[in-house]
Amino acid sequence: MSRLDSAIKRLQAQRSCIDDVARRIAGLPGPVLELGLGNGRTYDHLRERLPGREIYVFERRVAAHPDCIPPDDKLILGDVQETLPAALTRFRGQVALVHADVGTGDVETNRVLAAAISAVIGDFLAPGGYLVCDQQITFPGAEAVPLPDGVAPGRYIYLRKPESA
Amino acid sequence: MSRLDSAIKRLQAQRSCIDDVARRIAGLPGPVLELGLGNGRTYDHLRERLPGREIYVFERRVAAHPDCIPPDDKLILGDVQETLPAALTRFRGQVALVHADVGTGDVETNRVLAAAISAVIGDFLAPGGYLVCDQQITFPGAEAVPLPDGVAPGRYIYLRKPESA
Numbered sequence: 001m002s003r004l005d006s007a008i009k010r011l012q013a014q015r016s017c018i019d020d021v022a023r024r025i026a027g028l029p030g031p032v033l034e035l036g037l038g039n040g041r042t043y044d045h046l047r048e049r050l051p052g053r054e055i056y057v058f059e060r061r062v063a064a065h066p067d068c069i070p071p072d073d074k075l076i077l078g079d080v081q082e083t084l085p086a087a088l089t090r091f092r093g094q095v096a097l098v099h100a101d102v103g104t105g106d107v108e109t110n111r112v113l114a115a116a117i118s119a120v121i122g123d124f125l126a127p128g129g130y131l132v133c134d135q136q137i138t139f140p141g142a143e144a145v146p147l148p149d150g151v152a153p154g155r156y157i158y159l160r161k162p163e164s165a
Numbered sequence: 166m167s168r169l170d171s172a173i174k175r176l177q178a179q180r181s182c183i184d185d186v187a188r189r190i191a192g193l194p195g196p197v198l199e200l201g202l203g204n205g206r207t208y209d210h211l212r213e214r215l216p217g218r219e220i221y222v223f224e225r226r227v228a229a230h231p232d233c234i235p236p237d238d239k240l241i242l243g244d245v246q247e248t249l250p251a252a253l254t255r256f257r258g259q260v261a262l263v264h265a266d267v268g269t270g271d272v273e274t275n276r277v278l279a280a281a282i283s284a285v286i287g288d289f290l291a292p293g294g295y296l297v298c299d300q301q302i303t304f305p306g307a308e309a310v311p312l313p314d315g316v317a318p319g320r321y322i323y324l325r326k327p328e329s330a
Contacts, residue, residue, distance in 0.1 A: 003233060004180055004210035011173045018169075045169035068168060 013155045014042055014101070016148040017132045021097055021158070022049040024145075030096035030126045031056055035080055035117065035133075040068025042101050053096075058083055081116045088123055095124040100133035110135055125161040133157045175299075178320045179207055179266070181313040182297045186262055186323070187214040189310075195261035195291045196221055200245055200282065200298075205233020207266050218261075223248055246281045253288055260289040265298035275300055290326040298322045 001009075032050060034043050037059040044067070046055055057070045058080045069075075076083050080102070098121055103110055114135040121131060122139025130145065131137065134156060142159040166174075197215060199208050202224040209232070211220055222235045223245045234240075241248050245267070263286055268275055279300040286296060287304025295310065296302065299321060307324040 002206070002210040002213045003204075003230065004176060004183075004206040007206055008173065008176045008180065011169060011176065015169055015173065039168075041168040041172055045167040048167045065168065 009152070010155070011041075013151040014134075015045065016151050017156050017158055018042065018045055018049060018099065020148045021099075021130050021132050021145075022046075025050075025096045025130060028096045028126065028128055030094045030129065031091065032097045032099065033058065033091070033095055033124065035084070035098065035100035036102040037062060037064050037068075037070070038101060040064030042099060043070065044068045046099060056087075056091075058087075081113065084117065085120050088120060091124050093123070094126055096126055096129050098124060098129075098131045098133070100131070100135065100137060103134045122161060127161060127163045129161050131157065131159040131161075174317070175320065176206075178316040179299075180210060181316050182321050182323055183207065183210055183214060183264065185313045186264075186295050186297050186310075187211075190215075190261045190295060193261045193291065193293055195259045195294065196256065197262045197264065198223065198256070198260055198289065200249070200263065200265035201267040202227060202229050202233075202235070203266060205229030207264060208235065209233045211264060221252075221256075223252075246278065249282065250285050253285060256289050258288070259291055261291055261294050263289060263294075263296045263298070265296070265300065265302060268299045287326060292326060292328045294326050296322065296324045296326075 031054040032046060034046060034055055034057045037043055037057050043057060056074050056076060058076045060079055062069055076087060100117065102113055114137045117137050118139060121137060137157060138159065141162060143162055145158040145160050147153065147156060147158055196219040197211060199211060199220055199222045202208055202222050208222060221239050221241060223241045225244055227234055241252060265282065267278055279302045282302050283304060286302060302322060303324065306327055308327055310323040310325050312318065312321060312323055
């Protein structure tokens with residue numbers, strides 16, 4: 001499999017998971033958090049699939065396409081390891097979906113970041129809320145959601161917070 | 166269509182065109198030229214689909230994944246508007262395939278670059294050789310090749326130099 005094949009599979013997996021979770025949260029109120037804006041592609045897809053939904057974006061430094069930059073009041077700038085814990089009082093237990101696309105080229109950086117996010121992210125989610133991400137992020141009590149057809153195991157993390165949690 | 170959808174379509178079109186032209190040049194000897202290395206994804210795909218074929222890469226400054234950097238003797242560094250005309254004596258009439266992925270975010274830059282490449286690229290091609298690219302590049306006597314299934318008209322340029330040229 002070439003890197004071109006791999007890139008296509010990765011983007012298709014992102015899209016399949018976002019489309020799937022968008023259907024699942026149709027009846028679940030609450031904001032969406034996007035951790036990592038990057039070039040803004042998945043943000044653009046989230047807002048297209050979830051019209052009217054509040055989407056808050058956590059990003060260190062905006063470098064997205066000009067069409068894909070969130071409004072100022074939905075953008076939380078800074079190191080997510082600091083901004084995310086600081087945002088917990090605002091969002092605790094309310095969030096319908098966290099989508100995280102925070103992988104870098106560096107394995108150790110990814111591991112540290114995933115651990116920091118894992119420590120708090122479950123507290124953000126509403127009962128029945130979802131986490132979709134490209135890194136090994138988890139939270140206490142997380143239930144695995146079956147990956148959509150065509151998404152290879154391990155390529156994406158897809159978790160749900162139980163209703164009773 | 167979101168930017169995620171659009172990115173998937175663009176990469177799928179690249180792959181479809183490369184796979185198609187790789188089959189077409191199976192019986193046509195001669196090197197392949199890749200104009201623009203970028204992150205090295207299409208280079209990786211070309212060398213996977215065309216094992217044993219000499220692939221020369223023209224790039225201003227290498228910023229590809231370390232696994233996708235061509236050997237020094239196949240890498241022609243510099244501004245393609247200078248390096249391409251300078252390489253004509255070496256490759257004239259021999260090239261089986263030119264793949265160009267040279268688009269930038271700037272329309273005027275793309276126009277100037279496409280014009281510069283169009284002025285010389287036909288002279289590189291062997292009779293029956295192909296040009297596949299993402300910009301409005303052409304050459305005298307070029308024949309349009311039908312785009313593979315699923316590739317939207319205009320998304321890719323796919324041309325052939327007639328045998329008799």
